[in-house]
Amino acid sequence: MTRINTQFLVRTALFLAITLVIQMLRLPQYATGPLVNMMLLLSALLVSRWSGIFIGAVTPYIAFTVGILPPPLAPIIPFIMFGNTLYVLIFTSLRVFNQFLGLVLASVAKFAILTVAVRFIIAVPPPVAQMMQIPQLVTAVIGGYAAILITKEFKKRTTSKNGEETIK
Numbered sequence: 001m002t003r004i005n006t007q008f009l010v011r012t013a014l015f016l017a018i019t020l021v022i023q024m025l026r027l028p029q030y031a032t033g034p035l036v037n038m039m040l041l042l043s044a045l046l047v048s049r050w051s052g053i054f055i056g057a058v059t060p061y062i063a064f065t066v067g068i069l070p071p072p073l074a075p076i077i078p079f080i081m082f083g084n085t086l087y088v089l090i091f092t093s094l095r096v097f098n099q100f101l102g103l104v105l106a107s108v109a110k111f112a113i114l115t116v117a118v119r120f121i122i123a124v125p126p127p128v129a130q131m132m133q134i135p136q137l138v139t140a141v142i143g144g145y146a147a148i149l150i151t152k153e154f155k156k157r158t159t160s161k162n163g164e165e166t167i168k
Contacts, residue, residue, distance in 0.1 A: 038146045087109065
């Protein structure tokens, strides 16, 4: 049996709670989308890849069960979960080489999954199909870029001169 890492659980729960609060605010897609994508990558960068994947997989389901996502979006939920998972996996895998290339490819992958889903796999109302295409690409890039900037600043402020993490 693996030992549960309390720090991982607490930080992941915190990022999950913040992400759900963002969704509960019911802001327009071009505000909520970047913020949620930012939280996915922040949790991946500041906690672990698995934290980002977990949050990306559970938030669409939770949002649906509490009424944040309307019933017409139910068929797209598994694709949102998969798109979020790919977004985090691709970004975290490629960021060691080039984080901006990783962000672009991760955003395109998420966009492609959702676009293919609404065009060829599931039937959703046209407004839903439209919001699951280009807006997803735009919000993924914006949110990811914000996460990169925030993480860079956070690490600069929490790393001492000898390389140890500290809280300033």
